[in-house]
Amino acid sequence: MKRLKLGAKFLIGGLLLLSIPLCMIETITLLESTLSITNQARNDLSIMAEGLAGTLGVGLNEQLVAVRNFASSRTLAAAAEKVARLGAGGSREEIALVQADLLKIKEIEGERCSSIIFVSKGGMGIASSNTANVGIDFSGRDYVVEALKGTPNVGSVVISKSTGRVVCVAAAPIYAEDGKVVVGLITMGLEIKYLTDIVDAVKIGKTGYATIVQKNGITIAHPIQENILKEDISKIVGMESVAKMVSTGESGIVEYKRFDEATVAGLSYVPATGWSVLVTIERGDLYASATRLRNLIVPIGLASLALASILLFFYSRRLTSPLNKIVKAAEEIAVGNLSVELGFASRYDEIGGLSRAFVLMVDSLKGMAQVAERIASGDLTVDVRPQSGKDMLGNAFQAMVVKLKSHMNGISEGFAVLTAAASEILAATTQVVSGTAETAAAISETTATVEEVRQAARLSSEKAKNVSSNAQRVTQASQSGQVAVEDTAVFMLRIRDQMETIAQTIVRLSEQSQSIGGIIASVTDLADQSKLLAVNASIEAARAGEQGKGFAAIALEIKSLAEQSKQATAQVRGILSEVQKATGAAVMAAEQGTKAVEAGVKQSGQTGDAIRVLTESSTEATQAAIQIVSSSQQQVIGMDQIGIAMESINQAGNQIAASMRQAETAAQNLHELGLKLKSLVEQYRT
Numbered sequence: 001m002k003r004l005k006l007g008a009k010f011l012i013g014g015l016l017l018l019s020i021p022l023c024m025i026e027t028i029t030l031l032e033s034t035l036s037i038t039n040q041a042r043n044d045l046s047i048m049a050e051g052l053a054g055t056l057g058v059g060l061n062e063q064l065v066a067v068r069n070f071a072s073s074r075t076l077a078a079a080a081e082k083v084a085r086l087g088a089g090g091s092r093e094e095i096a097l098v099q100a101d102l103l104k105i106k107e108i109e110g111e112r113c114s115s116i117i118f119v120s121k122g123g124m125g126i127a128s129s130n131t132a133n134v135g136i137d138f139s140g141r142d143y144v145v146e147a148l149k150g151t152p153n154v155g156s157v158v159i160s161k162s163t164g165r166v167v168c169v170a171a172a173p174i175y176a177e178d179g180k181v182v183v184g185l186i187t188m189g190l191e192i193k194y195l196t197d198i199v200d201a202v203k204i205g206k207t208g209y210a211t212i213v214q215k216n217g218i219t220i221a222h223p224i225q226e227n228i229l230k231e232d233i234s235k236i237v238g239m240e241s242v243a244k245m246v247s248t249g250e251s252g253i254v255e256y257k258r259f260d261e262a263t264v265a266g267l268s269y270v271p272a273t274g275w276s277v278l279v280t281i282e283r284g285d286l287y288a289s290a291t292r293l294r295n296l297i298v299p300i301g302l303a304s305l306a307l308a309s310i311l312l313f314f315y316s317r318r319l320t321s322p323l324n325k326i327v328k329a330a331e332e333i334a335v336g337n338l339s340v341e342l343g344f345a346s347r348y349d350e351i352g353g354l355s356r357a358f359v360l361m362v363d364s365l366k367g368m369a370q371v372a373e374r375i376a377s378g379d380l381t382v383d384v385r386p387q388s389g390k391d392m393l394g395n396a397f398q399a400m401v402v403k404l405k406s407h408m409n410g411i412s413e414g415f416a417v418l419t420a421a422a423s424e425i426l427a428a429t430t431q432v433v434s435g436t437a438e439t440a441a442a443i444s445e446t447t448a449t450v451e452e453v454r455q456a457a458r459l460s461s462e463k464a465k466n467v468s469s470n471a472q473r474v475t476q477a478s479q480s481g482q483v484a485v486e487d488t489a490v491f492m493l494r495i496r497d498q499m500e501t502i503a504q505t506i507v508r509l510s511e512q513s514q515s516i517g518g519i520i521a522s523v524t525d526l527a528d529q530s531k532l533l534a535v536n537a538s539i540e541a542a543r544a545g546e547q548g549k550g551f552a553a554i555a556l557e558i559k560s561l562a563e564q565s566k567q568a569t570a571q572v573r574g575i576l577s578e579v580q581k582a583t584g585a586a587v588m589a590a591e592q593g594t595k596a597v598e599a600g601v602k603q604s605g606q607t608g609d610a611i612r613v614l615t616e617s618s619t620e621a622t623q624a625a626i627q628i629v630s631s632s633q634q635q636v637i638g639m640d641q642i643g644i645a646m647e648s649i650n651q652a653g654n655q656i657a658a659s660m661r662q663a664e665t666a667a668q669n670l671h672e673l674g675l676k677l678k679s680l681v682e683q684y685r686t
Contacts, residue, residue: 029297034287041286042253045266045279048202050251052210053268053277055198060154060272063170063190066109068152071172071186075101076118080174080184084121099127105188114160114167114189119144121184138187147171147185154273157192157220157229166192166228168220168273192228195221205288208281215274217243242267246276255283322351326358333358338366364394371397375404419675425536425667447646458639459505524570531559544670557659564652571645578638 070076079094088095095118102116106129109116115130123139138144143155152172160167167189174184195212199221202210212221217234219227234243238257242265245254249269256263262283267276284291329340340362347355364387374382384401386394538556 023301033297038287042264042266045204045208045264045281045286046251046253046268047266048204049210049266049268049277049279052198052202052279053251053270056195056212056275056277057270057272059194059198060168060170060190060270063188064152064154064172064272066105067170067172067186067188070101070105070116070188071152071174073101076186077174077177077183079118079126080120081176083126084176084183088120088124088126095127102127102129105129109188112191112194114165114191117187117189119171119185119187121148121182123148126184141169143169143171143187144185147173147187148182149173150182156214157218159229160189166220168192168195192221196223196225196228199223202279204279205281205285207285208279211278211280212270213246213276213278215247215249215276217246220275242278246278249274249276251276322347322355326351326354329358333362333365338362338369364391368393368397371401375401419671423671425670430664430667444650447643447650451643531563535559557662571648 075094075097079091079098082091082094098118102118105116106113113129115128115133117125117129117133117138118127119138120126123137123144125133125136125138128134141155141158143153146153146155150173152170154168154170157166157168159165169187169189171185171187173182174186175181176183199210199212200223202208209223210221211219211223211227213219213233217232218229219231219233220229222228222231233239233246236243236258238259241256242254245252245267249271251268252266254265254267256265264281264283264286266279269276332340371382371384382401384394384398386398389395538559
């Protein structure tokens with residue numbers, strides 16, 4: 001039932017609502033009508049039997065009254081009394097008069113009267129309308145016996161002795177003049193044809209007929225002549241109950257089977273004769289009206305049900321057709337199509353109410369759609385008014401607009417803060433980039449200076465080697481004699497000039513080493529600032545959320561490079577310290593060399609006198625030169641290390657500069673993003 005459509009459910013429900021009462025009504029009607037018709041048929045059968053019995057009783061009573069009246073005539077009474085005294089021979093005159101009267105009565109009664117007989121007290125026929133009855137002894141007949149007892153009666157049906165035809169006889173006693181003594185009787189024979197005519201007049205159904213049965217079960221009147229006085233119902237199988245009712249003089253309706261055929265009989269007792277009138281009909285024929293009614297009611301019921309089904313079908317179609325259109329409209333609304341139209345709003349039934357409700361719902365949804373479009377276009381000034389407190393969609397839209405206003409205000413404020421922070425980050429990054437560029441330039445210059453110092457140190461080393469060689473040659477020359485003294489003096493002058501140059505170079509190297517220390521301090525400060533700036537940039541990138549993830553990576557790279565720069569600077573500082581120490585020693589050695597050279601120059605004039613002193617001085621100069629060579633070599637090694645460190649610092653500075661340029665680009669993008677988001681937020685009018 002859940003899967004059936006409403007029209008099918010309505011049709012099935014309507015058919016059930018109609019068919020159940022209709023079946024009940026038909027059943028009750030059929031039962032009641034069948035019972036009524038059956039009872040009516042049984043009553044009609046009983047009434048017909050009673051009517052026949054009444055007709056028969058009236059006819060027999062009339063005959064009996066006629067016989068009694070004739071029996072009470074003075075002529076008949078006188079003749080009977082005289083016959084009783086004198087016999088038939090002594091009463092011919094009176095018998096002749098009675099004979100004439102009998103003929104007149106026979107003529108009056110007509111054919112239904114077979115004969116009228118004057119019977120003596122001894123039971124002999126004295127006179128009769130049919131002379132064949134004269135002289136016949138009737139004393140054994142039951143009606144004669146009863147009449148002689150003084151009881152008027154109708155006797156059993158018998159076969160007339162004179163005519164041989166079946167007759168029934170009514171007999172009445174003839175009293176003497178005192179009215180107390182029965183002196184004879186008068187009988188009137190009624191032709192059985194009279195009874196047969198009464199029975200034949202009964203027409204009921206196709207199989208119904210009437211019969212007259214005596215108490216002993218003998219049929220005395222029957223539509224079939226052959227059954228008269230030959231059919232004994234007491235001996236017919238199945239009619240035992242009928243025979244019992246006949247014998248006891250009961251009246252009523254009895255059903256029985258005769259020759260396996262269900263039969264219904266209406267019995268009515270005739271008190272005047274003790275006979276019973278049976279109106280018999282086959283059960284199916286008796287209840288044919290009920291059967292016809294049943295056969296009529298059932299098709300009518302089925303036709304009514306079919307007609308009702310057709311009417312219900314068209315009515316359900318008329319009812320469900322608008323509902324189907326409304327369902328389709330609801331399906332269109334469910335998929336977002338609000339352009340549907342319903343043409344049932346003018347109806348005044350529930351469908352019209354439903355259509356009007358759908359129209360209101362569509363209008364409400366269209367209003368909500370317009371509100372959504374205005375919100376989508378950035379207009380948050382829209383006024384959403386729910387239709388009622390139960391309008392979930394309207395209340396939800398109203399709450400959404402309020403929350404959007406609040407969120408957009410918060411977002412606007414956040415974007416203002418973000419824009420300001422991005423501007424600050426951009427400015428700080430620009431400054432850092434500028435400082436980084438300057439730092440890179442300074443590092444480049446320092447690197448060049450260190451390279452020059454390294455070259456000078458190498459030159460000084462080479463010169464120190466030359467000094468050592470010269471000192472050795474001086475020693476050799478001092479041993480050679482006075483000739484070399486002049487050359488030595490000249491050479492010593494040169495040495496003095498070179499030593500001054502070396503001293504100046506070493507002094508410049510010391511100064512440049514100090515400058516490098518300042519640069520290294522600046523680089524260290526710059527690395528610390530870069531690290532701090534990277535931390536601040538990471539914080540701002542975290543605030544920016546997804547948009548700041550790239551900037552956070554750049555800040556992390558800057559922080560890493562700052563750490564590397566700081567570590568490289570520390571290494572350079574250590575190396576520079578060693579260089580400064582070596583430079584100090586070189587300066588001291590240079591000063592000593594310079595003093596020695598000056599002393600050699602002063603003493604060169606006295607070379608001749610102080611060869612020994614010169615030799616000693618040459619030896620000392622040679623040792624000093626060796627020390628200078630050693631110091632120069634150490635200086636060269638230190639300057640090489642400084643050069644490598646400065647290269648590393650230069651590379652780190654370049655990386656820092658590139659990272660800061662990326663950070664500047666990211667800060668610029670973040671700043672532009674903040675401005676763009678701010679402009680997008682400003683599109684929503686709150």
